[in-house]
Amino acid sequence: xxxxxxxxxxxxxxxxxxxxxxxxxxxxxxxxxxxxxxxxxxxxxxxxxxxxxxxxxxxxxxxxxxxxxxxxxxxxxxxxxxxxxxxxxxxxxxxxxxxxxxxxxxxxxxxxxxxxxxxxxxxxxxxxxxxxxxxxxxxxxxxxxxxxxxxxxxxxxxxxxxxxxxxxxxxxxxxxxxxxxxxxxxxxxxxxxxxxxxxxxxxxxxxxxxxxxxxxxxxxxxxxxxxxxxxxxxxxxxxxxxxxxxxxxxxxxxxxxxxxxxxxxxxxxxxxxxxxxxxxxxxxxxxxxxxxxxxxxxxxxxxxxxxxxxxxxxxxxxxxxxxxxxxxxxxxxxxxxxxxxxxxxxxxxxxxxxxxxxxxxxxxxxxxxxxxxxxxxxxxxxxxxxxxxxxxxxxxxxxxxxxxxxxxxxxxxxxxxxxxxxxxxxxxxxxxxxxxxxxxxxxxxxxxxxxxxxxxxxxxxxxxxxxxxxxxxxxxxxxxxxxxxxxxxxxxxxxxxxxxxxxxxxxxxxxxxxxxx
Amino acid sequence: xxxxxxxxxxxxxxxxxxxxxxxxxxxxxxxxxxxxxxxxxxxxxxxxxxxxxxxxxxxxxxxxxxxxxxxxxxxxxxxxxxxxxxxxxxxxxxxxxxxxxxxxxxxxxxxxxxxxxxxxxxxxxxxxxxxxxxxxxxxxxxxxxxxxxxxxxxxxxxxxxxxxxxxxxxxxxxxxxxxxxxxxxxxxxxxxxxxxxxxxxxxxxxxxxxxxxxxxxxxxxxxxxxxxxxxxxxxxxxxxxxxxxxxxxxxxxxxxxxxxxxxxxxxxxxxxxxxxxxxxxxxxxxxxxxxxxxxxxxxxxxxxxxxxxxxxxxxxxxxxxxxxxxxxxxxxxxxxxxxxxxxxxxxxxxxxxxxxxxxxx
Numbered sequence: 001x002x003x004x005x006x007x008x009x010x011x012x013x014x015x016x017x018x019x020x021x022x023x024x025x026x027x028x029x030x031x032x033x034x035x036x037x038x039x040x041x042x043x044x045x046x047x048x049x050x051x052x053x054x055x056x057x058x059x060x061x062x063x064x065x066x067x068x069x070x071x072x073x074x075x076x077x078x079x080x081x082x083x084x085x086x087x088x089x090x091x092x093x094x095x096x097x098x099x100x101x102x103x104x105x106x107x108x109x110x111x112x113x114x115x116x117x118x119x120x121x122x123x124x125x126x127x128x129x130x131x132x133x134x135x136x137x138x139x140x141x142x143x144x145x146x147x148x149x150x151x152x153x154x155x156x157x158x159x160x161x162x163x164x165x166x167x168x169x170x171x172x173x174x175x176x177x178x179x180x181x182x183x184x185x186x187x188x189x190x191x192x193x194x195x196x197x198x199x200x201x202x203x204x205x206x207x208x209x210x211x212x213x214x215x216x217x218x219x220x221x222x223x224x225x226x227x228x229x230x231x232x233x234x235x236x237x238x239x240x241x242x243x244x245x246x247x248x249x250x251x252x253x254x255x256x257x258x259x260x261x262x263x264x265x266x267x268x269x270x271x272x273x274x275x276x277x278x279x280x281x282x283x284x285x286x287x288x289x290x291x292x293x294x295x296x297x298x299x300x301x302x303x304x305x306x307x308x309x310x311x312x313x314x315x316x317x318x319x320x321x322x323x324x325x326x327x328x329x330x331x332x333x334x335x336x337x338x339x340x341x342x343x344x345x346x347x348x349x350x351x352x353x354x355x356x357x358x359x360x361x362x363x364x365x366x367x368x369x370x371x372x373x374x375x376x377x378x379x380x381x382x383x384x385x386x387x388x389x390x391x392x393x394x395x396x397x398x399x400x401x402x403x404x405x406x407x408x409x410x411x412x413x414x415x416x417x418x419x420x421x422x423x424x425x426x427x428x429x430x431x432x433x434x435x436x437x438x439x440x441x442x443x444x445x446x447x448x449x450x451x452x453x454x455x456x457x458x459x460x461x462x463x464x465x466x467x468x469x470x471x472x473x474x475x476x477x478x479x480x481x482x483x484x485x486x487x488x489x490x491x492x493x494x495x496x497x498x499x500x501x502x503x504x505x506x507x508x509x510x511x512x513x514x515x516x517x
Numbered sequence: 518x519x520x521x522x523x524x525x526x527x528x529x530x531x532x533x534x535x536x537x538x539x540x541x542x543x544x545x546x547x548x549x550x551x552x553x554x555x556x557x558x559x560x561x562x563x564x565x566x567x568x569x570x571x572x573x574x575x576x577x578x579x580x581x582x583x584x585x586x587x588x589x590x591x592x593x594x595x596x597x598x599x600x601x602x603x604x605x606x607x608x609x610x611x612x613x614x615x616x617x618x619x620x621x622x623x624x625x626x627x628x629x630x631x632x633x634x635x636x637x638x639x640x641x642x643x644x645x646x647x648x649x650x651x652x653x654x655x656x657x658x659x660x661x662x663x664x665x666x667x668x669x670x671x672x673x674x675x676x677x678x679x680x681x682x683x684x685x686x687x688x689x690x691x692x693x694x695x696x697x698x699x700x701x702x703x704x705x706x707x708x709x710x711x712x713x714x715x716x717x718x719x720x721x722x723x724x725x726x727x728x729x730x731x732x733x734x735x736x737x738x739x740x741x742x743x744x745x746x747x748x749x750x751x752x753x754x755x756x757x758x759x760x761x762x763x764x765x766x767x768x769x770x771x772x773x774x775x776x777x778x779x780x781x782x783x784x785x786x787x788x789x790x791x792x793x794x795x796x797x798x799x800x801x802x803x804x805x806x807x808x809x810x811x812x813x814x815x816x817x818x819x820x821x822x823x824x825x826x827x828x829x830x831x832x833x834x835x836x837x838x839x840x841x842x843x844x845x846x847x848x849x850x851x852x853x854x855x856x857x858x859x860x861x862x863x864x865x866x867x868x869x870x871x872x873x874x875x876x877x878x
Contacts, residue, residue, distance in 0.1 A: 014861045059861060308746065329748035340746060349740040360736055360747035363729045372728045416747075 005031040005194055006052075006163060011061035013047050021047040022058070023218045029163070029211075034185060034195045036205040036226070039215035039238055043435075045198045046088070048215070049165045053085040054078040084156025085165040090148050094141035099123040101140055102155050126158055131187065145294060146177040153184075164188065165196045170204055172461070174293055175497045182208050200238075200436075202231045214238050238436075249447040252471040255284035257516055258455040259305075259424045264314035266300050266479075274300045275312070276479045280514035282424070282455040287446065288514075289470025289488055290459045293500050297479035298459045299341060302428045305457070306338040307331050308346070318424055332361055335423025339413055339430045341459070347413040348401050355383040355397035358416050390415035391441065407438040414442055418449060425449060428459045443469055463493055474514050475499040482506060484514040522859055530852050531799060535813070538841035542834050549830060556828035563823030564816050570823065572705025576777065577815035578808070580605070582714040583769025584793025585800065585807040586721045587762040592794075592802045593725060594758040595738040598656040600645050602790020603664035604638035604763035606783060608770025610671040611637035613689050613781035616696035617679055626695040631713070631771045638767015639760045641667060646759035650752045656759065664786065672784050679781065688782035698776040708776035715808065717765060722804040724761075734758050766790060795839050798846050814839075 006029050013022040021044045029035045037045050050056040052063065054072040063070055065081055072078050078085070092101050099119050100107075108118040123136040132150050140148065149169060156164055166185075170178045185195055185208060199205055205212060206226065214221040214237045221237045259282045266275040274297045282288045292298055303309035305316055307328040316323050323331045340346035349357055359368045359379060367382055369375040383397040392411045394404055401409060410430075417425070427446060431439040446469060450456050460466045466473060470488040474481045475496065483499040483506045485491050498504040546560075547553040564570050587601040612630040621629060645660040679689040698709040725731035736744045737754045745751050769789065774781060792814060799810035818835050825832035 306746070327748070327750065328745065329750065332748045338746065345740070345742050346746040347743065349736055349743045351739045352736060356732070356736065360732075360744065360749065363733065363749065369729065372730060374727055374729060374732060 003030055004028040005066060007064040008048070008052065009062050009064070011048060011051060011058045011063075013044075013051060013056060013058050021218050022051070022061075024060070025215070025218070025220045027213055027220060028223070029194055029196060031194055032189060032192055033210040034189055034197055034208055036209035036212040037196055037198045037215065038200060038202075038205060038212055038234065039221075043215040043238075044218040045215055046167055047218075049085065049167060049196065049198060052078065053083060053165065079159045079161070082160060082162035083165070084159060084161025084163070086149065086152040086156065086167060086169060088167040088171065090152055092140045092148060092151060095139065097137055097139055098134055098143070098151055099136035101151055102126075102136075102158050104155075106159065122158075123154075126154060130154070130157065130184065132184070145172045146174070146180075149173070149181070150184075162192075163194045163196065165198070167198045168200075169197070170199065170201060172294060174500055175463070175493060176501060178204065202234060205234075206231065247443050247447065247468045249469075250451070252286050252450065254286040254471070254516075255453065257281045257283050258319060259457065260315075260317040260320070261301075261305070262315040262317070264301070264304060264312060264316065266297075266304055266309065266312035266314075268300060274479045275304070277314070278476075278479070278481060279512075280474060280481065280484075281516045282457055283516060284423075284453045284455055285450055287450050287456040287458055287469060287471045289466035289473040290457065290476055291463065291466045291473060291496060291500060292476035294461055296476045298476055299428070300479075301476075302338070302341070302426055302457075302459060306336065306340075306426055329364070332420060333364070335421065335454075337417040337420055337422035337425045339417050339425070339427045341428040341432070343406075343409060343413060343432075348409050350400070350402035350409075352401060353398050354387070354392065354394050354401055354404070354412055355379055357401050357412050358383045358386055358397070358419070361416060361420055386415040386419055390418075390445075407434040410434045410442070411438060414445060418445060422449060422454050425454050425456045426459075427456060429461060430458070431460070431462065431465060439465075463496065467491055467493070467496075472514075474511075477502040477505075481511050481514060484511050486513060523856070526856055526859055527801060530856075531801070531846060533852070534842055534845040535799075535838075537845065538838045539817075541841060542837055545834065545837065546824075546830050550828055552828060556824050556830050559827045560817075560820045560824040560834075563827070564819040566823075568704050570819055572702065572707050573819045573822075574812070574815045575707045575711060576705070577818055578811045579708075579710045579714050579776065580769050580773040580787075580789045581792055581796050581811035581814055582718065582808050583772065584766050584789045585796030585811050586717055586793075586804055587764075587766035587769070587790075588793045588797035589800065589802050589804045589807060590721060590725065590734065590765065591758050591762040592797050593731075593738045594734045594754060595741075596646075596649065596656050596755065596758050596762075598642070598645050598649075598660040598759050598762065599664060599790060599794075600642050600656075600660040600759055600763050601766035601793050602786050602788065603660070603667035604641040604766035605770040605773075605789050605793075606664075606671055606786040607641050607667050608634035608638045608767030609774040609781060609783065610674055610770075611767070612696075612771030612774050613679055613692065614674065616692050616775070617690050620693075621695060623695040626693070627698055627775050630696055630775060631768050634771035635764040635768040638770065639764040641767065642759035642761070642763030643756070646756040649759070650755040660759075664790075668786055675781060675784070681780065684780070686782070687784065688780040691779050692775065692781070696775055698772065706777060710772035710776040713768075713772055717768070718804055718808055721765065721807075725804060730757070766793070792839070795843055798843055 008025065008027040011022050011025045014020050025044065025048055027048060039045050047056065051058045052072065054074045054077050057073065063072060070081060072081065093104065102123055103119050107114045108122065109115055120136050127134050132154060134147060134150060140151065169181060173181060188195060197209055209226055211223055212226050212229065212234065213223040214234065216238060262279050264275050264278040268274045278301065290298055300309065304312045318334045318336060321334060323334065344350065362368055368379050380397060387394065387397060390411050392415060393408050401412060404412065430442050430446065434442065446456055458466060458470055467488055473485045473488040473491065475483040477500060482502065543557055546556050550556045564574050584601045584605055591598050612634045615630050615633050616626060644663055645656045648654040648659050649656040675689060681688060681690040701707045701709060701711060725735065733744065733749045733754050736749060737751050741751055796807055796810040796814055799813065800806035817838055821832040821835040824830050
C-alpha cells in the first residue's frame with residue numbers, strides 16, 4: 001500500500017537474556033490514523049515501539065518513513081524524524097517545573113542563558129493550542145499522574161512530533177481522565193497527527209482507534225480495520241481463545257475477623273501525611289478490595305501492614321496479636337503473605353534461580369532442609385511441585401529468574417506467597433503486567449485461598465478486577481476511606497469514579513461499615 | 518545449554534582479561550628494560566626454575582586463599598569492605614600475643630592461636646558491619662579508616678607488650694616452637710597452613726551454598742529489599758558477613774605468622790586483604806575457585822619478584838596487572854557485545870529447534 005506513512009519490516013529483536021521479543025514483525029501506520037497495537041503482556045509491543053523510538057536496536061529489519069529507508073539509532077534521531085513517545089513509566093524530572101520539563105534540552109536562549117519568560121510563554125501557547133489545562137510553573141513532583149501524562153504528550157508535541165506513540169496511556173488514569181485523554185487524541189487526529197496506541201484494553205481500543213495490529217508471542221498476527229472486527233475476534237487473535245469474562249466464584253462465607261487495622265496514620269518519606277486514621281477489618285473467607293487512584297495511600301497502607309514501613313501510628317492485628325513491632329519473619333509465621341506491587345524490587349531476586357526465589361521465605365521450615373542446612377533434594381521436590389502446580393514456564397528450578405517473562409515471574413511470586421499457608425494475603429496489583437491467561441490463573445488462586453479460609457486484601461488499579469474479585473470494597477482517597485460497599489458486585493463503575501476522584505464521600509456512619517465488630 | 522555457554526563465556530572472559538593485563542605489562546617491560554626478552558622469560562618461567570621458587574608460589578598462595586575467601590563472603594552480600602586487611606593484621610598480632618604468653622603442647626598451641634585470631638578478626642568486622650546495618654554508613658570508607666586504627670593499635674602492642682628489646686630490630690620475642698606450623702615439603706617453607714586453607718575453602722563453600730545462612734547472604738547480595746520482604750533479617754546478614762569475613766581473614770593472619778615467621782614484626786599491613794579482593798574477583802566470588810585465583814596471583818607475584826632481581830624492571834609491575842584485572846573484570850560492558858552474540862545465536866537455535874521460548878514486555 002502506498003499510503004502508509006511508516007513501515008517497519010521484518011523486525012527481529014533478541015534480548016541479552018536470550019528472549020526473542022520480536023520475530024520478523026511487520027508493522028505499518030497510515031497518516032492521520034489512530035492505530036492500536038495490541039497484545040498480551042510480553043507479546044513484544046513495547047519492544048517494537050522502543051525500536052521505532054531508537055531506544056533499542058533491532059538485530060534485523062528495516063524502517064521506512066514516507067517510502068524512504070531510515071535508520072534510527074537513538075531517541076534524538078527518532079525525534080528528528082518527527083516520532084514522539086510517551087512511555088508507560090514517565091520520563092520526567094520531578095524537581096523541575098512543567099515548562100522546564102517540556103523544554104528540557106531545547107530551552108529557548110537569550111545571550112547564551114535560558115530565557116525563562118519565553119519558555120513560559122511558549123509552554124502556555126502550546127498548551128492552549130491543544131486545549132491542555134496545565135500550570136507551567138508548578139513542579140512535576142507536585143502534580144497528579146494524569147497531568148504528568150499530559151506533560152509527556154506536550155513534550156513530544158513541542159519537539160514537533162507528527163507520529164505519537166502512547167504506551168498503555170490509560171493504565172494510570174481514572175475513567176473520567178481516560179475520556180478526557182480520548183477527546184484530546186481525537187483533536188490530534190483532526191490536526192493531522194498519527195497516533196500509535198498501545199493497550200490491552202479492548203473497550204478503549206474499540207472506542208477510539210481506526211485500525212489495529214495484534215501481536216502474540218513476538219509475532220504480528222496481522223493488521224485489521226477495527227470496524228470489521230468485534231471484541232471476540234480480537235481476543236481470539238490475541239489469546240488464541242475466547243476470554244471467559246467474569247470471575248467464577250461462590251458467595252463469600254466470612255467467619256471471624258483475622259486482620260484488624262485500627263486508626264492507622266502514616267506520613268511518607270517527604271513528611272506528607274498519606275494515611276489518616278484508617279480502620280477496617282477483614283474476616284476469614286473474605287476478599288476486601290481497595291479501589292482508588294494510585295497515590296492515595298494504598299501503597300503506604302500495604303507497606304505498613306507488611307512490615308516494610310514502621311513510621312506509623314495505630315494498630316495492626318492478626319488474630320488479635322499486634323504485628324506493628326514484630327519482624328517480618330514473625331509476621332509471616334502468623335500467616336501474613338504479601339504479593340508486592342513492585343515485582344522487580346520486592347517480589348523477585350532476578351539473578352537468583354527460580355528455586356531460590358521460591359524458598360526465600362521458608363528458611364525456618366523443615367520443608368527445605370534440616371536445621372541450618374539446605375537439602376538439595378527437598379528443595380528440588382518442593383520447587384518442582386510448585387512449578388507444576390502454578391504452571392511456571394521455565395526450563396527447571398535452576399534457571400535464573402531474570403530469564404522468565406513478566407507473567408511467569410509473577411507466577412513465581414504467587415507460588416511462593418501461596419505456599420506459605422497464608423491466613424492473611426495482601427495482594428497489591430497481583431495481575432499488573434501479566435497476560436490474560438496468567439491473570440485468570442491468579443484470580444482463581446485468590447478465590448481458592450479465600451474459600452480455604454484466608455482473609456484477602458486486594459489492592460488494584462484495575463477497576464474490573466477489584467469489582468469482580470472482591471466481596472466487599474472500600475475506596476481510598478487522600479489517605480482516607482471515603483466509601484465502603486458491602487457488596488462489591490453491585491457498584492456501578494461511573495459512581496465509583498466519583499468516589500475515587502474525591503467528588504463524593506460517604507458519611508462516617510456508612511464508612512464504619514468496614515469495621516466488623 | 519545457554520546457561521552453560523554463558524559460564525564458558527565468563528571463564529574465557531576472565532582469561533582474556535588476564536592476558537590483556539600481562540600483555541600490557543610486557544609492553545611496559547619492552548619499553549623500560551635493557552634486556553626485555555630476558556626479563557619476560559624470567560617473569561614467565563622464573564617461578565618454576567627452582568624448587569625454592571616453586572615453594573615461594575605455594576607459600577604466597579596460602580594467605581591469599583584466606584583473604585580471598587574472606588572477600589568472597591563479603592562480596593556475595595555486596596559488601597565492599599576492606600576489613601579483611603585489618604583483620605589479617607590483627608589476627609597475626611593476636612596470635613603473637615597469645616602464643617608468647619601461653620604454654621600448650623605442640624599442635625594444640627597453634628590451633629588455639631588460629632582460632633583465637635579468627636575471633637579477633639571477627640571482632641574487627643563488627644564495627645563496619647554494625648554501622649552499615651544500623652545507619653547504612655559506607656562499609657568501604659569505615660573499614661578503610663578502621664584498618665588504620667587497627668594497624669596503629671597493633672604497632673602499639675608490638676612496641677609496648679611483645680617487643681623483644683634484645684632483638685636488633687623492632688620485633689616481638691621469638692614465637693615458641695610449639696605454636697609454629699609444621700613444614701610440608703623439604704627445602705621450601707610450604708607449611709601446614711596450606712591444608713588449613715583448603716579445608717577452609719571447603720567450609721566457606723558449604724556455608725555459602727549449602728546452609729540457610731549462606732543462602733541469606735547471597736539473597737541479600739542479589740536483592741536486599743526482596744530479602745527483607747521475604748522475612749530475611751538483613752540487619753544480621755550485613756553484620757554477619759563482615760564478621761565472618763573478618764574471622765577467615767584473621768585466621769589467615771595467624772597462619773601466615775605461625776607458618777612463615779619467627780617473630781611478629783609488621784609495622785604496617787602486608788596488604789593481603791586487598792590482594793584477597795583481587796583473588797575473589799578472579800574467582801567470580803565462588804569460594805571453590807579461590808585457591809586457583811590465589812595460585813595465579815601468587816605465581817605472577819613470584820614471577821615479578823624474580824624478574825625484579827634479575828633485571829631492572831621493578832616488581833611494582835604486579836600492581837599494574839592487578840589493577841587492570843580488577844578494572845576489566847568488574848567492567849560489565851567489557852566484551853558484552855560478544856556475549857550478546859552468543860545469546861542471539863543461542864536463542865535462534867532454540868527457535869529453529871522448535872523449542873518453546875519465553876518473551877518479555
